[in-house]
């Protein structure tokens with residue numbers, strides 16, 4: 001699957017740019033995926049859970065394929081907004097961020113995430129790397145000091161231009177900006193416009209999906225502007241100190257983005273994790289922070305002499321019952337509550353199946369319960385139970401001799417969809433596969449056929465069992481617990497990369513099945 005990039009001569013101006021062809025290529029030996037680090041001025045909500053589940057499903061998929069995977073998440077803890085929220089809660093910023101960071105960390109067990117690390121930007125290992133990146137950018141001549149005055153939105157943690165205001169307020173934060181003048185450090189982002197344009201030209205799938213790439217391309221065509229990357233400590237002191245200047249701390253984004261490096265051990269470029277996993281294969285981000293990852297981040301990396309990421313994968317937002325989540329409307333959904341009610345696998349399935357990565361999606365209790373009843377309980381759960389019951393009845397509870405199946409087209413479509421991160425399409429293929437099995441049962445009616453042609457029934461039963469084995473592998477990245485339950489029911493041990501090969505014929509004749517309780521019992525309502 002690794003496509004060569006022979007046609008692509010690396011540009012010496014872009015350090016160690018990787019394979020630049022048209023396809024979605026990933027270095028198959030390793031896979032480094034990140035969520036954004038979550039900003040800790042409020043508790044985790046549905047959107048955070050969604051991002052983390054998408055990343056986890058992709059991480060699990062690559063692990064099952066046998067790739068070496070590093071999956072990173074964490075919390076972004078600096079900035080004036082956190083400082084003010086802490087003050088409002090009558091806590092020190094450190095204590096405030098300790099508590100909220102832990103709430104985000106709790107997403108891991110709740111959602112059954114497999115992140116390999118959890119980084120906090122208040123950790124020393126992070127600050128060390130963030131400061132080193134600053135020094136490198138300075139050495140490249142990209143950091144300079146500038147005086148300016150304007151309107152500052154605390155919500156944005158940046159200046160906002162008069163023309164973007166609505167009735168004197170920031171339209172996003174609905175607060176009036178504050179008049180401010182400052183002398184800050186700037187990063188020479190404008191200088192990188194041509195290099196980044198070129199990187200986009202050579203990496204057609206750097207930003208996915210295309211619509212989001214086009215948005216970035218439009219900004220690039222207008223030309224990037226230099227950005228302020230520090231704040232005076234008189235304004236906010238809750239940040240990473242600027243090297244060689246105690247009067248300033250880093251702008252929260254300039255500090256936060258470097259987490260993807262510092263978690264791997266940067267600035268020590270000989271650190272084992274850094275050597276193995278850098279550059280990132282997929283930075284998964286919400287659309288509101290796309291430009292930081294797709295325009296600023298590459299410039300910072302080029303400035304510091306580092307390799308650029310392969311893909312920025314941009315997902316849409318989740319609304320609840322068609323409305324933006326907000327405390328005022330009172331429709332904020334607590335992911336922990338959701339998992340308690342429906343189980344982690346169901347929540348994960350909903351995120352990956354009902355919501356399409358590149359679009360905005362909608363959550364409602366009606367929709368998640370419909371998915372539970374129709375897809376999980378009826379189509380998957382019943383098929384498993386029905387198959388096992390027939391194997392007990394007609395084959396002494398043991399796997400019959402191998403027979404043919406029609407899995408190949410489904411397996412192929414599934415893999416193609418996963419390669420382009422289309423989890424919803426991949427799952428849709430699995431459910432088509434399940435439907436084809438249901439149809440085969442209805443057509444043969446084993447309870448009738450068994451009397452005159454037991455061999456035909458045995459052949460069907462093998463086909464069903466083997467197909468369920470393959471389906472379990474395919475759903476494992478999204479529903480790991482369910483996949484293992486199916487695997488166990490088939491008389492297999494632990495679902496591991498060595499055994500998770502998507503190829504017909506893995507089940508051995510005579511393997512005793514272990515029929516358990518139904519996978520998705522009726523919801524008690």
Ligand SMILES: [Zn+2]
Pocket residue numbers: 153154155156160170171172173174
């Ligand atoms: Zn704002």
